[in-house]
Amino acid sequence: MGSGESTTRKVSFGVDDEDRVRILRGVKVMLVYPSPSSRPQQSSQHRPQPSTQSSTSKPDSRTKEEQRRYEQKQKIHKEELAKAAQREREAAMQKMTKAMNRERQHTRKEAEKTKQLAQQLQKKDSQLKALDAFYKEQLAQLEKRVHARNTDPVCAGLQSQILSCYRENGDQTLRCSDLAKAYMQCINAAKKVRVFSHLDLEYQRSAKG
Template sequence: MGGNVSKARNVSFGLDEEEKVTVVEGVKLSEDVLRRMRESQGSERVRPSSPPAPDSHKTSPSAKPAEPSASETQEEIRKNYERQQALVQEQLAKLAQRERETAAVTDMDRTTPAVIMEKWRTHEEQEKAKLLPADLDAWAKRLEWKEQELATISSFYKEQLEILEKKNFENYKQTAEQYCEAATKTEAWIR
């Protein structure tokens, strides 16, 4: 189970009458865990679960207690292994549930006004980003219209400037002619 890579696995298990897990599928246990489980099974067999009840009918001393066969031992080992696996999976499921509950609670705690405002700003910026292409088109049209308006105004002012320069030149000519005439008259009058 250890390792650097974490994977999600589908695990199923079953419960017996005592609500103990009996079957677990989808979990691979390491050799170390299997060895410990086998050792614990061996020690369970060695120690008696309860002292033998006094029996009025004693068996003959020559009769040997029946030892379980190899297939029964294998079956017991398998069942114990499955029980252990189921317990591990049940504990993992409980732990995962607690982690989910803790995560849900911490998410609720983190929802402070500052976080809410930040989420709102982020949402608002995303909406603006969605509208940006449409806004850019509108801005481009407005810019073209403004450029046309400025070009029209520029041509109007150029025309007005030309008219003023023409009038100014005519006034200059007229003033120069009047000056020459006045100078000629004054010269003639002085002589």
């Protein structure tokens, strides 16, 4: 047995419950495992054949359907998130645009107010300059009349006050406006007195004649 020499020995064999052959006498006990080809083949007719078609097709179709539904849900979820983000961006842009428009309108209104105030100040300054020039002209005319007639000055007190005021306030002659008005009223009243006096003299002359 495996050594090249053949000897005759009587041995006894036995088969256990697991189809393993055991040598009972004559040599050491050896366990011999039969090859798969030496095992008795069971008839395929007695073994139930798994229905591969039914067991694999149903889970596969179910898995594909679940995968399709999952992908569809993910797609819808992504679209909803994208729409929400777009709405938020649009709302933010609208708020920013409104804020910028309000700021532009406020700035425009402030610029218009400033322009109007500047125009009003310029107009007021022109009026004050014109009034100052008028008072100076009237005063000069009064002084010429007084010197030309070489008579006692009319409203001498007011005249001296006006002259003093103009000397003291050369750059701010508007402070003398009240005195100038009073002086003009005094002059007009004096003119009226002279006219009435002249008429009275004429009347007296005509009465005597």
